[in-house]
Amino acid sequence: MADNRDRPLILISNDDGIEAAGILSLAAALDSIGDIVIAAPLQEMSAVGHAITMRDPVRARPWPFRGPSGQLTAYAVSGTPADCVKLALDKLVPRRPDLVVSGINHGPNTAVNVIYSGTVSAATEAAILGIPSIAFSYCKWGSGDFEASGRVARQVVEQVLDNEWPAGILLNVNIPDIPFDQIKGVMITRQAQARWEEQFAERLDPFDRPYYWLSGTFVNLDSGTNTDLWAVDNGWVSVTPVHHDLTAYRAMEALQQWNWNDKA
């Protein structure tokens, strides 16, 4: 691998697996900006949340991965997106990366889906260590044309490299499913309040034992016009700063009024 310190080192991961179209588009979009190392799951790992592998060993296998400039340094990892980034930062990169990017995810990671997202979890691992990181998602399920989202990803990365990074965050970027020249621009957003209302489908196996498939309806409870959902629904690229401090600070005062220490 070229180790040219004038160029930023960019570590790329995802949750759809190393063979997904989205990670190929992301690597192609960033290949001329920096030196690339790819560490992505061998298998598709959607909706794994922030899982890490503690009970089994993890392997990293060099992987043939071609970018526009030729063969890129790439590893297929037998683990989750968080495992990929943890292992890469400790064992697979030649120096501390300037940037960690994850995606391009096949499908949106807006609203509460952020907490289920393997794509976001890879970026979170970098953010915890103070490395700028970005999760990219293209708001179309399945395969799809990543041309526009690749161009957006490149522009977002250029912005990040040009500006001072706010400490302790990652950027969660959702790209609408419209042609590049119809995108209105970038909107800085907050995570929309929304939820899944589950209705498991119940079936019977050939032995008459029940089993359940997760399904449900996504319900947007948020009428704000500065949310991630609103932005992508209205033709904007949504950029949400995300952190890993889950404290609900606004609730601390109310809880302090409770009569805790008479009882516990």
Add this chain to the structure above:
Amino acid sequence: MADNRDRPLILISNDDGIEAAGILSLAAALDSIGDIVIAAPLQEMSAVGHAITMRDPVRARPWPFRGPSGQLTAYAVSGTPADCVKLALDKLVPRRPDLVVSGINHGPNTAVNVIYSGTVSAATEAAILGIPSIAFSYCKWGSGDFEASGRVARQVVEQVLDNEWPAGILLNVNIPDIPFDQIKGVMITRQAQARWEEQFAERLDPFDRPYYWLSGTFVNLDSGTNTDLWAVDNGWVSVTPVHHDLTAYRAMEALQQWNWNDKA
């Protein structure tokens, strides 16, 4: 199952699995407070984060689970903690629970460990749906005596049932590893800033192929005296309000100053 509407309905889950000592202690501590339904993973599910099962069906098997009052309504679920709560709320409970509790986890869920925690993810699923929920963790790894933590859990639940619940949160409760009568009381805390510094152990398999075990050092970067880590280290029960809005609001303004829309 008794369906006495004068008594609260309490759904119990965990991530250590339905046979863990911690969930038995939690059920025993709460059995006389309310009607209990247990839905917990068939297998141990630590560090699964907020994973959900989308590619496979989920099963729920009635499980013999004895509490102080006799046989409790219990199901072993072939999935993650989040799956357990989603499935239970849709298919296994006789009415909407008044409270969802998760644990008692074998080991702490303080600081950044919250994002890896299956115990917390079960409580988060309830919080998203607006149901009061509590994640309990006993700050001792492995087996251990859950007598003190069971008593604390009961007192915390009594407080929750006596007070008005702040919307949109869960309580992440960490109980120090000291005898009950040495616990100083309850402290309302924030999540400490800390991180794991990974050092994967590299080994060779019998075929000389490398594999890696996740290991590392936990580093507390936070000198505050109102954090979850400080509380349990100083003999207090730590109660942190946790939410699922991951927006880093303080970073939004800085990002809005960037020159986004000249480029994207």
